[in-house]
Amino acid sequence: xxxxxxxxxxxxxxxxxxxxxxxxxxxxxxxxxxxxxxxxxxxxxxxxxxxxxxxxxxxxxxxxxxxxxxxxxxxxxxxxxxxxxxxxxxxxxxxxxxxxxxxxxxxxxxxxxxxxxxxxxxxxxxxxxxxxxxxxxxxxxxxxxxxxxxxxxxxxxxxxxxxxxxxxxxxxxxxxxxxxxxxxxxxxxxxxxxxxxxxxxxxxxxxxxxxxxxxxxxxxxxxxxxxxxxxxxxxxxxxxxxxxxxxxxxxxxxxxxxxxxxxxxxxxxxxxxxxxxxxxxxxxxxxxxxxxxxxxxxxxxxxxxxxxxxxxxxxxxxxxxxxxxxxxxxxxxxxxxxxxxxxxxxxxxxxxxxxxxxxxxxxxxxxxxxxxxxxxxxxxxxxxxxxxxxxxxxxxxxxxxxxxxxxxx
Amino acid sequence: xxxxxxxxxxxxxxxxxxxxxxxxxxxxxxxxxxxxxxxxxxxxxxxxxxxxxxxxxxxxxxxxxxxxxxxxxxxxxxxxxxxxxxxxxxxxxxxxxxxxxxxxxxxxxxxxxxxxxxxxxxxxxxxxxxxxxxxxxxxxxxxxxxxxxxxxxxxxxxxxxxxxxxxxxxxxxxxxxxxxxxxxxxxxxxxxxxxxxxxxxxxxxxxxxxxxxxxxxxxxxxxxxxxxxxxxxxxxxxxxxxxxxxxxxxxxxxxxxxxxxxxxxxxxxxxxxxxxxxxxxxxxxxxxxxxxxxxxxxxxxxxxxxxxxxxxxxxxxxxxxxxxxxxxxxxxxxxxxxxxxxxxxxxxxxxxxxxxxxxxxxxxxxxxxxxxxxxxxxxxxxxxxxxxxxxxxxxxxxxxxxxxxxxxx
Numbered sequence: 001x002x003x004x005x006x007x008x009x010x011x012x013x014x015x016x017x018x019x020x021x022x023x024x025x026x027x028x029x030x031x032x033x034x035x036x037x038x039x040x041x042x043x044x045x046x047x048x049x050x051x052x053x054x055x056x057x058x059x060x061x062x063x064x065x066x067x068x069x070x071x072x073x074x075x076x077x078x079x080x081x082x083x084x085x086x087x088x089x090x091x092x093x094x095x096x097x098x099x100x101x102x103x104x105x106x107x108x109x110x111x112x113x114x115x116x117x118x119x120x121x122x123x124x125x126x127x128x129x130x131x132x133x134x135x136x137x138x139x140x141x142x143x144x145x146x147x148x149x150x151x152x153x154x155x156x157x158x159x160x161x162x163x164x165x166x167x168x169x170x171x172x173x174x175x176x177x178x179x180x181x182x183x184x185x186x187x188x189x190x191x192x193x194x195x196x197x198x199x200x201x202x203x204x205x206x207x208x209x210x211x212x213x214x215x216x217x218x219x220x221x222x223x224x225x226x227x228x229x230x231x232x233x234x235x236x237x238x239x240x241x242x243x244x245x246x247x248x249x250x251x252x253x254x255x256x257x258x259x260x261x262x263x264x265x266x267x268x269x270x271x272x273x274x275x276x277x278x279x280x281x282x283x284x285x286x287x288x289x290x291x292x293x294x295x296x297x298x299x300x301x302x303x304x305x306x307x308x309x310x311x312x313x314x315x316x317x318x319x320x321x322x323x324x325x326x327x328x329x330x331x332x333x334x335x336x337x338x339x340x341x342x343x344x345x346x347x348x349x350x351x352x353x354x355x356x357x358x359x360x361x362x363x364x365x366x367x368x369x370x371x372x373x374x375x376x377x378x379x380x381x382x383x384x385x386x387x388x389x390x391x392x393x394x395x396x397x398x399x400x401x402x403x404x405x406x407x408x409x
Numbered sequence: 410x411x412x413x414x415x416x417x418x419x420x421x422x423x424x425x426x427x428x429x430x431x432x433x434x435x436x437x438x439x440x441x442x443x444x445x446x447x448x449x450x451x452x453x454x455x456x457x458x459x460x461x462x463x464x465x466x467x468x469x470x471x472x473x474x475x476x477x478x479x480x481x482x483x484x485x486x487x488x489x490x491x492x493x494x495x496x497x498x499x500x501x502x503x504x505x506x507x508x509x510x511x512x513x514x515x516x517x518x519x520x521x522x523x524x525x526x527x528x529x530x531x532x533x534x535x536x537x538x539x540x541x542x543x544x545x546x547x548x549x550x551x552x553x554x555x556x557x558x559x560x561x562x563x564x565x566x567x568x569x570x571x572x573x574x575x576x577x578x579x580x581x582x583x584x585x586x587x588x589x590x591x592x593x594x595x596x597x598x599x600x601x602x603x604x605x606x607x608x609x610x611x612x613x614x615x616x617x618x619x620x621x622x623x624x625x626x627x628x629x630x631x632x633x634x635x636x637x638x639x640x641x642x643x644x645x646x647x648x649x650x651x652x653x654x655x656x657x658x659x660x661x662x663x664x665x666x667x668x669x670x671x672x673x674x675x676x677x678x679x680x681x682x683x684x685x686x687x688x689x690x691x692x693x694x695x696x697x698x699x700x701x702x703x704x705x706x707x708x709x710x711x712x713x714x715x716x717x718x719x720x721x722x723x724x725x726x727x728x729x730x731x732x733x734x735x736x737x738x739x740x741x742x743x744x745x746x747x748x749x750x751x752x753x754x755x756x757x758x759x760x761x762x763x764x765x766x767x768x769x770x771x772x773x774x775x776x777x778x779x780x781x782x783x784x785x786x787x788x789x790x791x792x793x794x795x796x797x798x799x800x801x802x803x804x805x806x807x808x809x810x811x812x813x814x815x816x817x818x
Contacts, residue, residue, distance in 0.1 A: 001635040002574065002607050004667045008517040014673035017475065038472075045470040053681060054463050061454040061649040063447075066426065096505050096653060099675035107541060108417040112521065128674030132516060134543070165411065198411045226410040240470040242680030244505060244653075252410070258417035264426055265537030266508035271651030272462060272681055 015357020034383035052279035068094025098233030121358035148176035177317025305384035330396035424766020443792035461688035477503025507642030530767035557585035586726025714793035739805035
């Protein structure tokens with residue numbers, strides 16, 4: 001029998017999806033499972049987008065241009081230029097989801113053994129994309145105790161070598177929800193200019209900023225035109241994860257032209273998606289207002305409930321729809337699996353993503369989980385009751401409840 | 410300014426699309442351009458597929474399972490098992506187009522510097538996928554004079570080293586239209602078993618076999634379950650290139666499980682596509698009969714016209730909707746560009762793909778072009794008149810027309 005590749009062996013399984021077989025089994029046993037493990041929102045996709053699908057009038061479902069249709073790219077500039085991105089259609093390369101945007105950008109900018117510095121915890125699949133492209137991830141720890149703020153620039157400086165080609169950020173952050181400040185962005189700007197690096201910015205959660213906080217993109221900063229590569233997707237913005245439609249935005253023509261060659265090899269992004277994506281740009285502001293109000297309400301419910309549990313700590317993040325919480329447990333992988341396999345409360349349980357998969361440093365995040373607040377408020381409340389009961393019953397619990405109750409007096 | 414990657418520099422531009430700017434310019438100048446360069450059929454997509462899109466009734470456009478929905482994979486087994494593939498849903502990994510099927514299969518089975526042997530000319534983007542994955546293509550020349558039949562197995566044996574991991578075939582072939590016989594498949598079977606290799610089979614054109622010829626897949630052969638990786642797409646089968654929906658089929662569980670990890674990193678294939686793809690399985694046989702009749706008629710028109718031009722030779726292929734023709738020219742890249750830039754006949758011209766891009770051996774295919782018969786018969790006739798006139802007028806013509814006319818008496 002021929003052997004699979006070493007790369008295939010090294011390729012990590014998705015920490016978000018790897019517990020799925022245990023969840024399926026729990027459901028077969030009749031348990032209700034609250035899915036807080038995956039960023040699949042329950043929010044409805046904008047009507048205009050779904051209408052555009054229903055109203056297709058072509059007879060031949062054809063390839064589009066590899067870089068995306070001009071019509072869609074023109075319409076996208078409307079959206080981005082309202083945000084002050086100051087771009088033209090030929091700064092946009094339409095991709096099959098944000099995933100393809102990341103992998104094409106990585107391959108256009110980095111060779112095998114080149115290094116990219118990423119504050120961790122980070123979106124787990126960056127590890128997979130790095131494995132595919134042979135790029136080496138150099139992680140920098142950010143800490144739950146200051147809400148996962150940008151680590152000091154001096155820590156980045158320590159990691160920079162001749163192999164370093166890029167800094168990769170995600171703001172608002174998946175998995176922490178942290179939103180970078182203007183000062184943090186300016187510090188990153190100085191760093192990438194000093195060392196002539198690319199600045200990759202995953203902006204999947206741009207629309208999700210709470211408590212009046214403002215979103216800032218590195219593309220807003222002057223002097224970074226050749227460095228900034230924006231990676232985007234319609235998945236979260238319009239609750240259209242199944243559309244597989246994203247884009248790369250860059251003012252660096254060489255990167256765009258190189259990315260196009262990778263895009264040409266796979267021929268074209270989806271045609272129906274681009275039609276729907278074009279319609280999405282006209283989604284009324286009221287949609288986003290309602291969605292943001294809903295998410296910030298959910299976040300408050302979740303974060304409050306978590307911080308009222310014994311031995312649990314969860315920062316209150318400024319954006320996205322995730323939190324990373326510290327739990328009084330020995331091992332998040334074991335705990336998350338145990339919750340599905342061995343535990344139920346009133347025949348219900350909770351599925352979470354162990355945070356270990358979001359760190360690249362071995363052993364980091366061992367007592368942390370990522371929770372996505374993509375269920376309605378009522379379900380989040382029930383899930384939190386379940387989690388609290390689960391934590392009490394878990395054999396690997398690391399705090400003594402009776403002691404804690406005393407010490408908290 | 411940060412530098413792009415070496416991989417990005419090495420990445421080939423699509424030979425099918427690289428002349429597009431010249432075609433655009435010709436159109437701006439008011440010329441009619443007959444597109445025989447790209448396999449984008451003008452055939453209508455089956456009504457059932459388009460109806461399925463128009464009838465979507467979900468409210469949230471959500472991710473699906475990374476391996477594709479169970480519902481779609483179940484339905485796909487109906488299609489494949491009618492053809493005798495004898496597979497179950499868990500032998501299928503749904504992908505974003507045939508392109509993704511190839512790149513995932515390559516990465517799951519081969520590491521950088523591993524070698525894959527491919528008879529050439531071959532589908533140009535295999536070069537791009539090999540570049541992305543670092544895999545080395547070892548080409549074996551097939552020849553226009555025997556219609557691009559499988560080269561002798563002894564030629565394969567000469568190339569096999571410790572690095573060789575797979576043989577990669579495409580039947581019916583893009584770009585040559587050649588359909589492998591049972592004897593050729595059996596010879597390949599012995600070869601891959603002898604050397605414990607994977608046998609990659611791109612079957613995008615399975616439905617397009619003419620003159621009563623029968624399609625044979627390596628999955629039909631016994632004893633090859635661990636070796637065969639089928640790469641498929643709905644693009645050509647249902648004239649749905651813009652759907653970006655394909656799949657990997659394999660009975661090798663380790664390859665399937667490894668492929669799934671790559672699939673998980675990019676989350677999921679498109680949801681609407683899978684709904685449409687499921688509906689497509691019920692396309693009536695009459696659709697395929699009509700399409701095949703149309704294509705074989707077009708092929709006859711094209712091949713006849715080509716072989717009546719002075720100095721031109723084109724084999725009559727058994728499948729797909731391409732031919733590779735030998736022209737009396739010095740350089741196919743120059744000629745194809747000249748046809749768009751400098752030539753017109755009655756204000757019309759023809760866009761073709763230079764065959765050089767379909768060879769990996771330098772200098773091969775210099776006087777060959779690939780023509781896709783994806784236009785109606787009437788347009789093909791007009792395009793052939795244009796081509797004949799173009800060949801007469803081309804400054805780099807390599808035969809003397811007056812001499813030829815004499816010698817052919």
